Every structure is written in structure tokens, then in C-alpha cells.
Amino acid sequence: MKSRHRCVAGAVASALFVLLAAPAMAQTPASPPGVSASETLPARPAPAESAPQPQPPAVRPLQESGPSSSPAVRQPHDLSPWTMFLAADVVVKVVMVSLAFASLVTWTIFFAKTLQLSRAQARLRRALARVAEARTLSEAQKALDGRPTALTALVRAALHEVRLSGESASDAGIKERSASRFTEIARAEARSMRFGMAMLATIGATSPFVGLFGTVWGIMNSFIGISKAQTTNLAVVAPGIAEALLATAIGLIAAIPAVIVYNHFSRATKAYLEYVGRSSGAVGRLLSRDLDRSRDRLLARAAE
Numbered sequence: 209m210k211s212r213h214r215c216v217a218g219a220v221a222s223a224l225f226v227l228l229a230a231p232a233m234a235q236t237p238a239s240p241p242g243v244s245a246s247e248t249l250p251a252r253p254a255p256a257e258s259a260p261q262p263q264p265p266a267v268r269p270l271q272e273s274g275p276s277s278s279p280a281v282r283q284p285h286d287l288s289p290w291t292m293f294l295a296a297d298v299v300v301k302v303v304m305v306s307l308a309f310a311s312l313v314t315w316t317i318f319f320a321k322t323l324q325l326s327r328a329q330a331r332l333r334r335a336l337a338r339v340a341e342a343r344t345l346s347e348a349q350k351a352l353d354g355r356p357t358a359l360t361a362l363v364r365a366a367l368h369e370v371r372l373s374g375e376s377a378s379d380a381g382i383k384e385r386s387a388s389r390f391t392e393i394a395r396a397e398a399r400s401m402r403f404g405m406a407m408l409a410t411i412g413a414t415s416p417f418v419g420l421f422g423t424v425w426g427i428m429n430s431f432i433g434i435s436k437a438q439t440t441n442l443a444v445v446a447p448g449i450a451e452a453l454l455a456t457a458i459g460l461i462a463a464i465p466a467v468i469v470y471n472h473f474s475r476a477t478k479a480y481l482e483y484v485g486r487s488s489g490a491v492g493r494l495l496s497r498d499l500d501r502s503r504d505r506l507l508a509r510a511a512e
């Protein structure tokens with residue numbers, strides 16, 4: 209009996225074990241044959257601290273569209289006017305130097321003509337004040353005391369014509385010949401005061417076009433450099449174009465002051481020639497008085 213009970217108890221225990229272990233075995237996937245249980249276990253994930261952080265993609269510098277074997281273009285370190293002048297083409301340099309020389313000529317004429325006109329006008333004004341109270345040409349000559357002015361030249365011309373004409377000459381003839389001499393003196397004064405103004409007019413009219421020629425030449429060389437370098441990068445094109453535009457800028461720097469100075473001296477010369485005309489009129493009046501006195505003396509002699 210005891211053995212039978214032991215057999216029944218073992219069978220019941222076996223059945224319970226099978227019933228309890230069956231659901232767990234159903235949930236666990238069967239490993240393929242020949243694979244151990246340790247290989248079927250899933251690998252543990254690495255800790256979060258040790259995982260490498262994602263790096264942003266490196267930005268590559270933009271490369272020129274031309275091949276790497278293209279010739280290097282010489283560029284100035286900066287774009288200052290002096291550096292651009294040194295890096296410019298020979299023709300553009302010649303244009304810039306000629307325009308700089310023209311600007312120097314303009315300012316030289318400006319200072320020289322300003323000094324000449326101011327001195328001549330001041331002397332002529334003082335001379336007119338000295339002869340304002342003179343009654344004859346001789347008194348006017350003594351008052352002027354040989355000072356180099358246009359009025360002195362006019363008085364000498366009138367006295368010289370009176371001496372050449374003699375007492376038998378008519379008053380109208382003497383006045384006409386004296387007026388002709390006065391006109392020549394006035395023209396000589398105008399030529400003297402206008403000396404150098406033709407150069408100012410030439411510089412003012414041609415300097416922009418000379419600078420434009422340098423600009424065209426420089427831009428043409430820039431395009432030739434673009435074709436040789438096989439690139440349209442602005443860093444390659446900009447220095448050559450800047451050098452070319454510098455020629456136009458220098459041309460304007462030379463032309464604008466020349467035009468302004470020319471207009472200034474045109475007005476100043478006209479004002480000086482007005483003083484010369486007043487001097488001619490003053491000498492003409494003195495000559496007329498002298499001729500009237502000479503005629504009165506001749507008539508008095510004839511009456512005696």
C-alpha cells in the first residue's frame with residue numbers, strides 16, 4: 209500500500225510540474241539546434257554616458273570653379289590707391305602719372321595767376337588814384353614815377369605819339385593814332401593775363417577722356433586675366449577693375465579743378481581789363497586837354 213501511495217504521489221507531482229512548466233516553455237522561443245542558451249540571450253545596451261555624441265558635418269570651403277592647376281592671380285594685399293597704382297598695368301600707370309602731372313600744372317597756374325592778377329590789379333588801382341588830379345600828360349608821367357603798370361605804358365604811348373606827330377598834325381589824327389596805340393597795349397595786357405588759361409581749358413576738357421582710356425584698358429586686362437585664370441570669382445576680378453576705375457577718378461580730380469580755375473580767371477581777367485579800359489580813357493582825356501591847350505597857344509601866337 210505504501211509503495212502504491214508513493215507511486216500515486218510521484219505521478220501527481222510530475223503532473224503538477226508539467227502543468228506549471230508548460231506556460232513558461234511556451235513563452236520562451238525555442239533556440240535553434242546547436243546553439244547554446246547563452247548565445248540566444250539578448251545583448252545588454254551600452255550605458256548612455258559612454259555613447260559618442262553626434263558631431264555636426266564639417267563645412268568644406270568653397271572652391272573655385274576652375275581647375276586646381278590654374279595659374280595663381282597676383283593680388284594686392286589691400287586696395288589702397290598707392291597699392292592699386294603699383295599693381296596696375298604699365299599703360300594705366302602712364303595714364304595716372306600724366307593726369308597727376310596735369311593736376312600739378314593746374315595748381316601751379318592757379319597760384320601763379322592769382323599772384324599775377326592780384327598784383328597787377330592793385331598796382332593799376334593805385335596808379336589811377338595818383339593820376340586822378342593830374343592836368344597834363346607830363347604831370348601824370350611824373351606822378352607815376354616809372355612804375356611798371358598798364359597806365360604808365362599808355363601815358364608813354366600818348367606822349368610818344370604827340371612828339372612824332374609834331375605841331376602841324378591835326379588833333380583828330382593824333383587822337384586816332386593814340387587810340388590805336390592804346391588798343392595794342394590793352395590787347396598785350398589781355399594776352400599777358402590770359403597766358404596759361406588755354407592749358408587749363410585743355411586739361412579740363414581732355415582729362416576725363418584720358419582717365420576713361422586708362423579705365424577701358426584696365427578693364428580689358430581684367431577680362432584677359434579672367435580668361436587665363438578660368439574663374440569668375442569676384443576676388444580675382446575686383447582688384448583689376450578697381451585699378452582701372454582709379455584712372456577715371458584721377459582724371460576727374462585733374463579736370464574738375466581745371467574747369468573751376470579757368471572760370472575764376474576768366475572773371476578775374478575781365479575785371480582787370482576793365483581797369484585797363486578806365487586807364488585808357490583817363491589817358492585819352494589828358495591827351496585831349498593837352499591838344500586843346502596846344503591849339504589855344506597856337507591861336508594866341510597867330511593873333512599876336
